[in-house]
Amino acid sequence: MTCRDFIDAAEALTPLESGLVETRNEQLSAHARECTGCGKWMESQRLLGNALQVLRARTAQREAGPKVEQAVLQAFRRQGFEPVAAVAPERAAPAAWKLSRFFELSAYAAVAAALIVGIFLGARMWRDQQAPQTQIQARETLVPQPANPQAAMLSYNGKPSERVPTEVAQKLVNSAKTKGAISSGERRQTANRQSGATTAERQGFVALMFCDPLICSGEEQVIRMELPGSASASAEDNGSQPVIADVVIGDDGLVRAMRIVNQ
């Protein structure tokens, strides 16, 4: 038996019992005889046990006085036990009871909160999973996508833009598909612009900028403007005659297209 085993085994005994260790456990007593340190420890525990026993014996007959008994019994006769309904929060109740009640209520609250959060998150995830599919489907039905990605790059006069590479156009089409979330107002405006573009193409407008459907959303207006003659590079009289032009302006203030009227 090691000293650690000895201490562990002896600790299981109260000091009063440790005085009886020699008769209870031969191993313990043998180790206490062989090991000086453990022997001293055991002796100190025995002395402590005896000292505590003396204190206990000297106070064993001490009790509350008759006045206390009288007061308590009078209170019992006067009011008895108070009903449960009148019980206020237990300030002097044992801590273990208060704690167990606290943990019980906390556990109920935690389970309820977890259920609420779980339901909320589940509903939100389900909605998020459902929404993109329906929106993409709706968008595909409302705004027909060109079979060829290059079609997205068509300018108002129906010619592909030479400055924008095909890969970029493909990317723009893909992002338009994956983003998906287009409001109904935007869909309507995009559709209007598509129809406006075909009208513009028919009427001879020249596109001045590349306009992706997602970027150039919003209403457009056609405004007839009088420009100085120098605006026309082909003016033979070197800008003496003003140039009348119809300009397509988006609601962002940028010019989409224009046509010369009086040339």
Add this chain to the structure above:
Amino acid sequence: MLTEQTDEQLLAQALDGNEDAFTALYRRRQGPVYRFALHMSGSPQVAEEVTQDVFMFLLQRGRGFDPSRGAVGAYLFGVARNYVRRAMEKSHSEAMMTTPAEDDDPSLVTNCDPVDGIARGQTSKAVWKAVLSLPEHYREAVVLCDLQELSYADAAEALGCAIGTIRSRLHRGHEMLVRKLQSSAPALAGFSSDAARCLS
């Protein structure tokens, strides 16, 4: 008849208005509660107040007692512990703690000669003083397990902690007590030779 019944049975009858049952329960439990408060505070006055408060508390909250949560005895010790703690928080109680009450009951030393009695008195006073100087957690464990002779399980129930906690607090409390008593060697040495013989 009533003396053979358990605390829980007496309490149940007392709750139905049986005064004899309540009196029997009081007389059975007031002594341990009083001695616990006395050992913890060192003051008979505080011990009496705590005993009265504990049973008044039982009258007020006795209907809320749940036997499935523990025994009546452990419940009363738990309540007493809180009242003792309140009493200790008062400034005048701190002064009481350092000086245990004199115990002049001569009936305890009738089997020994007067010299032994004096030695026992000195020893018990020194031990009590050492107990009172322990930190509260260790003092509670020592008082309940060593002086009230509660089992580790009952003490754990009264203090609202695990049995392992009681064991470790008790072990630590014993180490501190041994050191304190060794520093007051004359009293302990006198006890070890004389009073141990008297007790054997």
